[in-house]
Amino acid sequence: MINQPPQEATGLAQWILLRLKPFVDDDAASLFADEAEEGAVTAGRPWSILIVDDDSEVHAAIGLALSGAEIDGRRLRLSHCHSASEARTRLAGDEEDIDLVLLDVVMESAEAGLDLLESLRAEPETRSLPVLIHTGQAGRFSENMVRARYDISGYLPKSSVTQQGLLSALRAVLQEGRAA
Structure with missing residues (x-):
């Protein structure tokens, strides 16, 4: 009998391996600014x-997927929290302007991310902060259920997100927030 990792670990490893490899459908040229293009200047901060995710492999995968990416000529600066309570403390500290929160649901408890989202919406300082749900529990926390109960900017199931899909979702939320 061959030793196999637990099903949860196997699923995550498959997500990381499958989702970070370039897909035929992904247009790699559109993911990154053409550095050779003359006059290309990153605009603004x-x-x-x-x-916000309790899985360090997810943080690494997202970092790799977004490495060198730009949205509207602006680079992406990623910050990391490994629990909802850590994120709550960080956001309350107001140490930096956060443009978007990419939030997992299941962390230190089954609904830690949703509890954090409720507290963000209750505070005037974070009420309008864009939050993109990024969950591996899409069956348990369906997009329809989450959208009906919570004010979110977007929803990405971890099982089906691609590099291009992640960047497109981030772009849509950031552009929507800028237009508001």
């Missing part, structure tokens, strides 16, 4: 994205 980088977009600040706070990744």
